[in-house]
Amino acid sequence: MTGPSERPSGDRFAAERRDERFDGGRRDERSGGRDQRPSGGQRGERPARGGPWGARSGGDRRDGGRRPMARPTVDLPRQVAYEAVAAVHRDDAYANLVLPSLLRDAGLVGRDAAFATELTYGTLRRLGTLDAILGDAAGRDVQRIDPPVRDALRLGAYQLLHTRVPAHAAVSSTVDLVKSVGAGATGFANAVLREVAGRDADAWVAKLAPSAESDPIGHLALTYSHPQWIVRAFAEALGGDLGETTRLLIEDNERPPVHLCARPGLADPAELADEVGGAPGAFSPYAVYLSGGAPGDVPALAQGRAHVQDEGSQLVANALAVAPLDGPDGRWLDLCAGPGGKSGLLGALAAQRDARLTAVEVSEHRARLVEQATRGLPVTVLHTDGRTVGADPKLPEGHFDRVLVDAPCTGLGSLRRRPESRWRRQPSDLPPLTRLQRELLAAALRAARPGGLVAYVTCSPHTVETHVTVTEAARRSGVPVDFVDARPLLPAGMPGLGDGPTVQLWPHRHGTDAMFLAMLRRT
Structure with a gap:
């Protein structure tokens, strides 16, 4: 593989030139001019086939199916961005999983890694508008364009409209990319991109938007x-x-900051902030804002003293832990625990209060992640379906003092972190999800003892997944419950919490994912 310092002689725009002209900013002022840096995450697999680095064969090859890499015709950051975007659209990959792997394979760091990441995430976020512009410029629906060429054009259009990359560099490098993935389409690509370059982003929106x-x-x-x-x-x-x-x-459409959770009893937030060069969070007592770099490089994560977790997730989990409770308080339950972030925080809090957490996860793979995330904490992980409360002897009815239901949802509250999700989700996803949410919440209400607390949490502000689900589940469960005002369970002075009793957090109000919280007490 060609490394960052061994660029092909045909590369017209070497790294030094990009360093002078690309600062990670975007041309659109709404974005705030911030660059996208690689985020942590699990190692994703390389795309199954295609792309300018050559294909991966499904045949009997002792090298795991990899063919020798073709000598690239464009610089590595653009190739990596193309591979990531192509994997998302071709293989239903997740950008936050596949991109870190591609960056490591290419050996990209620093400004080159930031450029590749900006192109990847920016293109995926702006996909709908980019496709409308490309369709107009091409005089045809983008779905009629060959997929590899289409993804290359999307990257080129993003560079033209939302970065400071010079227009000639964006057009020429994208044509080179098209040459490597769609032979015969270079003239078409050149014409389309020159048409795109004829207007800025605002002018295109003015032309195409109703x-x-x-x-x-x-x-x-x-x-x-x-x-x-x-x-x-x-x-x-x-x-x-x-x-x-x-x-x-x-x-x-902004790059979200990385939030760390300093595990209570294991790390002090102020000391962790100094350690990582970050800053304490605005609201959660355990939050630390990471100023840059890859979270995976933070020693505290490897040591189990902290984990990556949005501040909103910390706030809703902590709300369950601090809610006033009469009677015993040693048996806690996380009914949908994977991948383990909230279980990690609750487990650390339980350790301080001589309590024990049971973490339930239906997926075997995610159950293993919960075990890893809670190692050394008073947490028992059960690989089972949370809806089996009462039928599973390990999940008896009327037993637990505090119960968390972090229900599967559309994830509309975390679109800034998962840019491809907005294009994958459909309204047809809602009926099966809301049915599952009601069943899980009903199971949680059965699991709570009389006087016990249940926190219903979802990372979506969609009213069908929030207010409708909670109201219907409480009505149908057959368990008598009262709503507890959740607002006093969040930090004093936190703005924009509404009229209660439920709480909806927002990226634009609170700088968190759009987490919803309803607190119920079994009476």
């Missing part, structure tokens, strides 16, 4: 690159306030 007066949802969807059904769901959850909806959509 008017804000006649179709406000459609206007916001194309302007800020979200599916219309998601924009509509956000607007409904925000009480129809389109101005605030706009601020949320803008925040969704």
Whole structure:
């Protein structure tokens, strides 16, 4: 493989030149001019086939199916970005898993890694708007363009419209990329990109977006690159306030900061912040904001003193732990524990209070992740379905003092961290998910002892997954419950918590994922 310092002689735009002209910023002022740096995560697999690095064969090869890498015709950061975007669209890969692996394989660090990551995440976030622009520039629906060429054009259009890469460099490097993945399409690609370069991003939006007066949802969807059904769901959850909806959509397109959780009893947040060169969180007593770099390089994570966790997730888990409770308080339950972030925090808190947490996870792989995340803590991991409360002797009814239900959901509250999710999710996903959410919450209410507490949490602000699910599950469960006002369970002075008793956190209000919290007490 060609390393970062061994660039092909045909590369027109060497790293030194990019260092002078690309600072990780974006041309669109709404983005704040911040670069995208590689985030931590599990090692993803390389795409199964295709891409400018050559294919991986499914035949009987002792090298694991890898063919020798073809000599690249464009620089490595752009190749890595292409491989990541292609894997997302071709193989349903997750960018946060596949990209770190590709960066390591290519040996990219520093500015080159930041450039590749910016191209990958920026292209995936802006996909809807980029496709509308490319379709207009090409005079055809983008779905009629050969997929490898289409992904290369998306990367090129993103460079033209949202970075400071010079137009000639963006066009020429993308044409080189197209030459390596779609022979015969270079003339087409050159013509399309030159058409795209004829307008800036705002001018394209002005041409293609419906008017804000006649179709406000459609206007916001194309302007800020979200599916219309998601924009509509956000607007409904925000009480129809389109101005605030706009601020949320803008925040969704920003690079989110990495939050660490300093595990209570194992790490002091202020000391951890000094250790990693970060800053203590604004709201969670355990949060540390990482200023840059890869979280996987933080020693405290390898030592089990901290873990990566959005501040909103910390706040809702801690709310369950601090809620006033009468009677015994030693038996805690996390009913949907994978991959283990909330179990890690609750387990550390339980250790300080002579309590024990039972962490339930239906997926075997995710159950193993929970075991890894809670090693050394008073946590018992059960690989089973949380809905078996009462039928499984390890999950008896009326037994637990505090119960967390971090229910599977659409994940609309974390779109800034998972850029491809907004294009994968569909309204048809809601019925099976909300049915599962109601069943899990009903099981949690059965698991709680009389007087015990249940926290229902979901990383989605969609009202069907929040208020409707909680209301219906409580009504149908057959278990008498009262709602507990969740607002006093969050830090004093925290703004924008609404009228209660439930709480909805927001990226644009609180700098967290859009976590929802409802607290119920079994009476």
